[in-house]
Amino acid sequence: MMDLVQETPDDWWEVEALYDLCFAPGREALSSYRLRDGVPAVPELCLLSRDADGILGGAIRCWPVRIGPARAVLLGPVAVHPTRQGEGLGAYLIGRALDVARDMGWRRVMLVGDAPYYSRFGFQKLKDVKMPPPTNPDRVLGVALYPDAWKGIKGNVRKAKD
Template sequence: MNIHEETPEDRWEVEALYDLCFAPGREALSSYRLRDGVPPVADLCLLMRDENGIVAAAIRHWPVRVGGARVLLLGPVAVHPTHQGEGLGAALIRESVARAAARGWRRVMLVGDAPYYGRFGFTRLDGVEMPPPTNPDRVLGLPLLPDAWDGVRGKVSRDAD
């Protein structure tokens, strides 16, 4: 499957995939409060379609601030249940992070499972506070440049720039 940038025409199909994978209540999560009213970083919102033209996997990224520093918030990433275990999520993570670095982003963060995201280089971020009730052990970051997380601390807030 090839990776494509999400287009406005893909929006509802991607939303349906997210609802399928995370349930409609997903928008109550703290990370969604950071996304509310803020457009995603369009050129980092990617998807893959299967041989039937159905969205098999999707990933989005959003701009946020941590203590004044601009940060890329990865997520959500979802893979249709019929395609889980095929490496599609991993391919989207790798590709989107590589594109983020090429476009000048310095750092990426997410809320997720350290054992899964650790294989992509994400580690726990000490001193970075997501809105409650986020478990601090699930707040992970990846520097796209050496030392990009050095001195970046504080509450995560919306970035409407």
Template sequence: MELRNETPDDWWGIESLYDLTFAPGRKALSSYRLRDDVPPVPAFCRVFATDDGVIGGAIRCWPIRVEDHSALLLGPVAVHPTRQGEGLGGLLIRDVLERAGPAGWPRVLLVGDAPYYERFGFKLLNGVVMPPPTNPARVLGFGAWAGIRGRVRKRLD
């Protein structure tokens, strides 16, 4: 498997992977309202794929804003059930986190389980509010979040 940038030809394979690994109502989640009508950040849309294009893992990131501060919304990240346990999810997450700051994205946010994401350096973001209904205990951040509070919004620029 090769880690590479997502291409337009990967779209259906990635969407099928997300449908397979997440609940059928995944697009009803509040984080998807931040993605509606906003293109993802191409440099942070990555896949693990075989030479013949079979997608084993994928990650996408979206531009968001908290007050006047830009951030990446990490996710969704998914690994095909037949490839889980190989560390692909961790590699995808670390890839984003290692490249985000140098690329001008000092903050990364996600909605997820703290016990899993803490190993990558994510911490609970008190005062950063996702659109409802989002459990505040699942709003996690990585990077330069000190003193930043407010509502998470789409970044349309």
């Protein structure tokens, strides 16, 4: 298994190139990117994996968001280089990011993604949480890092100001 390390500013362009390789053109037009604009990522939750030769195999980034007065982590994007897919690296990145978020005291994590894939990490549809359009509401998922962390949380997801 590859080691995970915290992303540094020197890694930024290489991680961006990985995201460009793994995602469709126009990925930055998605509503989740509007929530990230001008907001610093949570550095401890921006992880990457390099092999013994220093080659980037995968990366994950996370940002703070707000739903009403509640704070949450917006997980993603997560990407694994095509030559490393099928090795469990994506699951490893997600699992580690969730563990670190919990250790940091974050109570809840959300994302926009495929429920069949993310349900294995405990993510479920957030019926009362609304992402900015044009997000498909069936893809808005969340996981509680502590019991009842999503209880009573509802409303529009917006940029974190702090």
